[in-house]
Amino acid sequence: MSVLSGRAGTVAPSGAGTHGDANALLAEIEGIGLAPDGGGYTRPVFSPAELRLRSWFTAHAEARGLAVETDRNGIIWAWWDVAGGPTATATARRDAIVTGSHLDSVPGGGNFDGPLGVVSALAAVDLLRDRGVRPVRPLAVAVFPEEEGSRFGIACLGSRLLAGAVAPERVHALVDDSGSTFDEVAAGAGFDASGIGPDPDRLGDISAFVELHVEQGRGLVDLDQPVALAGAIIAHGRWHLRIEGRGDHAGATRMADRSDPVIVASEAIRSVRQRALAVDDARGTVGRIKVVPGGTNVIASAVDLWIDVRHRDVERVRRIVEQVVADTRRAAEAEDCTLAVAEQSFSPTVSFDPELRDRMQAVLPGAPVLDTGAGHDAGVLAASIPTGMLFVRNPSGASHTPAESAEPADVAAGVEALARVLEHLVTR
Ligand code: GLV
Ligand code: MN
Ligand code: MN
Numbered sequence: 001m002s003v004l005s006g007r008a009g010t011v012a013p014s015g016a017g018t019h020g021d022a023n024a025l026l027a028e029i030e031g032i033g034l035a036p037d038g039g040g041y042t043r044p045v046f047s048p049a050e051l052r053l054r055s056w057f058t059a060h061a062e063a064r065g066l067a068v069e070t071d072r073n074g075i076i077w078a079w080w081d082v083a084g085g086p087t088a089t090a091t092a093r094r095d096a097i098v099t100g101s102h103l104d105s106v107p108g109g110g111n112f113d114g115p116l117g118v119v120s121a122l123a124a125v126d127l128l129r130d131r132g133v134r135p136v137r138p139l140a141v142a143v144f145p146e147e148e149g150s151r152f153g154i155a156c157l158g159s160r161l162l163a164g165a166v167a168p169e170r171v172h173a174l175v176d177d178s179g180s181t182f183d184e185v186a187a188g189a190g191f192d193a194s195g196i197g198p199d200p201d202r203l204g205d206i207s208a209f210v211e212l213h214v215e216q217g218r219g220l221v222d223l224d225q226p227v228a229l230a231g232a233i234i235a236h237g238r239w240h241l242r243i244e245g246r247g248d249h250a251g252a253t254r255m256a257d258r259s260d261p262v263i264v265a266s267e268a269i270r271s272v273r274q275r276a277l278a279v280d281d282a283r284g285t286v287g288r289i290k291v292v293p294g295g296t297n298v299i300a301s302a303v304d305l306w307i308d309v310r311h312r313d314v315e316r317v318r319r320i321v322e323q324v325v326a327d328t329r330r331a332a333e334a335e336d337c338t339l340a341v342a343e344q345s346f347s348p349t350v351s352f353d354p355e356l357r358d359r360m361q362a363v364l365p366g367a368p369v370l371d372t373g374a375g376h377d378a379g380v381l382a383a384s385i386p387t388g389m390l391f392v393r394n395p396s397g398a399s400h401t402p403a404e405s406a407e408p409a410d411v412a413a414g415v416e417a418l419a420r421v422l423e424h425l426v427t428r
Contacts (some may be wrong), residue, residue, distance in 0.1 A: 008257070012220050019126050022120045022143050022283050022412065022414070022415045025123065026129055027374045028321075029122075030111060033052075034111075038402065039402070040108035040109050040402035041402070042105060042106075042148050043104050044104060044152065044190070045150075046145070046151070050105075051189055053103040053115070054076060054103060054236045056247060057118060057143055058372075061078035061141060066141065071202065072199070073158050073199065074191050075143065076143040078142075079143075080140070081093065082135055083134065083305055093205055094338075096206050097209075098139070099121045099139070100141045101118050101121075101142055101143070101147070101213060102118070102146075102148070104148055105150070106148045106150050106400045107150060109401065109404065110214075110401070113216070113399055114147060114229075114405050116392060116411065117213050118143055119416065121141040122181040124415050124422055127416070129364050139426050141344075142209075144158040144377045146159040147262075147376070148325055148346065149238070153306075154174065157182075159183065160175075160345075161199075162381075163383060169237060169363075170361065181218050193327060194195040204383050208385065208386045209378060209388065210356075210378075210388050210425070211387070211389050211393055213374075214392050214399065214404060215390060215394045216373070216374040216399035216404075217388065218397035219370040220370070220394070221393060221397060225268055225366070225367065226410040227364065227391065227393070229370070230371070230389030232350060233359075233374070233375060233376065234350060234371065234373050235313065235317045235347060235351055236308065236317070237343060237345075237347065238306060238344040238345050239344065239376065240304065240341070241265075241268055241304070241305045241341055242341075243268075243305070243337050243338070243339050245302065245338075246258040246259040246299070246301065258299055259333065260337075261338040261418060262291060264303070268305055268307070268328040269289075269305070270330050271328060272285070272309070275327070276309065276393075280315050281311065282317075283311070284310075285307065286318060287307075287308065288307075289304070291303050300330065307321070310373055312371075314349055314390055325346065331352075347375055352378070352387060356387070356388045357369070359425070360388050362424070363423075364420060367390075372389075372391070376389065388421075390418055392411060392414035393406065394406055395408045
């Protein structure tokens, strides 16, 4: 079972020029999936852009002599085996240390969210080898599919499948915007999805996962530090609201005779903002809305709307969503519309493993500890194995936009920090 490389064209690794250099690696993928109008990177899972990046990663990993495999959940693993070379068997991969991130993106995102963790992992492997580090346990660089959930709706889909946090039957039934199922899209990318599902044996062989990520806020800018450790991820979830009314003619239908789902959607949007504003440090967002069929002179028959709510306290997230649904239901009744609500994904608050963080802090004594409002595969895996994260300063503080940024010197500092952490973990 594998994701075919080359299906969507490959980017050849440029070789020695990228050795130990995450900036040079990032430069190689600049432009892949970038909108011509400067509207940012759009690299949905299994799209031509994401497949090119997967092939590019595989070529770089193989060029480094790492043994590359794609597991039955579409996660790529590039192994630096203790015995060395691609002949080492999976059974020798016990007690492994794993690092990595994702290569898919949100619509209109930056070049750092995901890829920074992947290129830093490759560069850190180079540094460890240059320094003559001899691991006593295997090290893998992992690339997780559909971290953003921007194609099939469920965030961190690959790590959720691995950890058994989403049922395979549910994933088989997921459809993208074009109506294609997960299995169909996967097959189009050369990936057989029939075996997706929990993989406790693989997880059980991992002793720690460390993900490096661009910071998605201004914590490091304000602290004047290049690299931080992660403390916690706040609870977050996504809900799909389907509002159905009665399509009709914009000119011929009197205002009093309408059943217009767009009016109900406007109440949902207003409620998300108002209910989140009423709770200290809560976040509520409607970033995606689809009016059906979508014509200027057409009263819509339906609206699909997705909401994203976050807070440190799980109960507050639940309460905000209940309030929004109640407000929207009232508006739907008044407009003679129907409302259906489905939870797409939910991630409780994650406090990263304190023992692992202590070990990371021992080799990075000056690094501050920051919490984040963004979700990560490390957050999902934290329920099963010790996980930790490193954040790299982002001068704009912005993410999920092309304004996301990282200075080359900070990228190098991130690689150095990751290399130190990995050296500590693989040699003890
Ligand atoms: C992913 O970046 C998320 O926080 O939704
Ligand atoms: Mn993201
Ligand atoms: Mn990310």
